[in-house]
Amino acid sequence: MTRVLVSGGTGFVGRFIVEHLMAGGYDVVVGGRTPPAPAFFSRPVAFVSLALDPDIDQRVAFRDVDHFVHAAFQHVAGRYRGGEGDDPQGFRRSNLDGSVSLFQTARDHGVKRCVFLSSRAVYGDQPSGAGLFEDTPCHPESLYGALKLEAESELAKLGNDEFATVSLRVTGVYGPSGKGATHKWQPLFDDYLSGRPIAPRAGTEVHGDDVAAAVRLTLEAPLAHLTSRVFNVSDVLVDNSAILAMVQDITGSKHALPGLATLIAFNAMNTEKIRALGWQPGGLERLQATVRSLLA
Structure with missing residues (x-):
């Protein structure tokens, strides 16, 4: 059975990856600072200590590991852009130097493929x-985006025929939250259902399980098909008004919807490359079903 180490496996996106790979028959090991709480996952999962610290020898975590999925990211709670808070040097040391150290350790200990969760922020x-x-020229505006881009570059430099590297540039991820957490749209839903004013806003969204499916495809694709080692992962371009129209329809709320955002001005991500590997995200239908389940 193929063993996959997932860093940040108890994070919002990491949890989807762990569950998806387990369902696909992989032997999954979660790497992180603390073990997952009991019943956090649908069934017991092995755990190893893993940290974003370039000064720690973490070879033991990669013992008998075939593939490494790096989904860990250290940041101020609830923030990615601006997640450095008042410690930009510590943010860089953890998320760039710490990541590169893990990439190097994975390569040096026989890991066959490494998938890095990057971001549209690049x-x-x-x-x-x-x-x-x-291949669009990147101009990151945040330290978060800049470090993601640098980590992509450092990982690509380490790649070879024995150590295949892939970076997935992921957009806004939605889906049910883990045990004891609230989903990302809860504040939006609460504001709307309470009648509070909401500013128009557009964004690209992708379900967490569809992100996990993209990870699995890049682990399984023949090397000859990975002609690109960077893939956009995005699904639906939608604004707050459209999401809340679903809420309005489901709940019967009489509150007014926010104004429409200008979707034509938004920079949508092209996903032809990941779709060529067989990726088929859930689209608007999955978004609607998820909104319904979140409200339930």
Whole structure:
């Protein structure tokens, strides 16, 4: 059975990856600072200590590991952009130096593939309405985006025929939260159902399980098909008004919807490359079903 080490496996996105890979027959090991709480996952999962610290010898975590999925990221609670708080040097040391150290350890100990969860934040400021392709020049506007881009570059330098490397540029991830947590749209739903004003806002969204499916595809694809080692992972371009229209329809709320955002000006991510590997996200239908389940 193929063994996959997932760093940050108890995080919001990492949890989807762990569950998806287990369902696909992988032997999954969660790497993190603390073991998952009992019943956090649908069934027991092995755990190893793993930290974003370049000064720690973490070879033992990679023993008998075939693939490494790096989903861990250290940040101020609830924030990614701006997640450095008042410690940008510590943020860099953990999330860049710590990540590169894990990449190097994985390569040096026989890991066959490494998948890094990057972000659309690497693209930064782009012309209004321009599509985002994997070869679009990147201009990150945040330290978060800059470090994700640097980590992509450092991982690519380590890649070879024996150590295949992939970076997934993931957009806003939605889906049910883990045990004891609230989903990311809870404040939005609460504001709307309470009648509070909501500013128009557009964004690209992708379900956490669809992100996990992209991870699995890049672990399983023949090397000849990984001609690109960077893939955009995005699904639906939607605004707050459209999401809350679903809430309105389900709940019967009489509150007014926010104004429409200008979708034509948004920089949508092109996903032709990951779709060529067989990726089929759930689209608007999955978004609607998820909103319904979150409200239930």
